[in-house]
Amino acid sequence: MTHTLVAIPVALLLVIAGLLTLTGSLGLLRMKTFFTRIHAPTLGNTLGVFCVLIATVLLASTDRNRLVIHPILITLFLVITSPVTAMLLMRAAIRRKAEALQVPAEDIIASGPSGEDPVSYTPDTEAALEEAPATDPALEPQQPPPSTSGPNP
């Protein structure tokens, strides 16, 4: 019978791992844009794996009365590889979006992680923006400034 002093932390770690992984995948499902979606699983799942492996090490070590350390291998491997995958995917997404919208990649990066496709980035408005300085601002009809305060006393 596993001792209660070991069973409590193991059970706690397993529950935390389950909740973290569920949060990560829920973020993957519910977030709005790809650049916000990529944050949830890369962080949540790595921490979930970490918790499960710590629980495995604890349980196996107490069952066999010696230190069983090899499950840490998976954690090490995942901690190294998960950011690599995330960075490559982010680069690919930025590059593909920039190619689809015909803008430099810096504009995609500058629009931020939650930047929906801004209106000014479509090719038509891009062409319109290039023609805009040709018009003389003096010829524009003067708009009266909007009244900021209500009726004056």
Add this chain to the structure above:
Amino acid sequence: MTDPTMHVLVVWASHFAMGCFTIALAFAAARLLRGPTAADRVLALDTMYINGMLILLLLGLHFSSELYFDIALLISMFGFVSSVALAKFLLRGEVIEP
């Protein structure tokens, strides 16, 4: 069958975690089917292999078996390689460049 020497707390916690991982796998599969861009689908696949690996690790803890650990290590390695290959393909249009 479940290891009879296991504490009841650990058994119930592993059942709870198994449910969480399964729901997380279903969420990732939904994103894989829905995903508007190709990068979304690759990210969902990446999440799915990690969730499957977690389920295998939990089974190994549940049944006190060493076999599941090796399978989980293999899945994590192949999953990483396939994710990087897909991401590289999306980035350049080629996996191995001349």
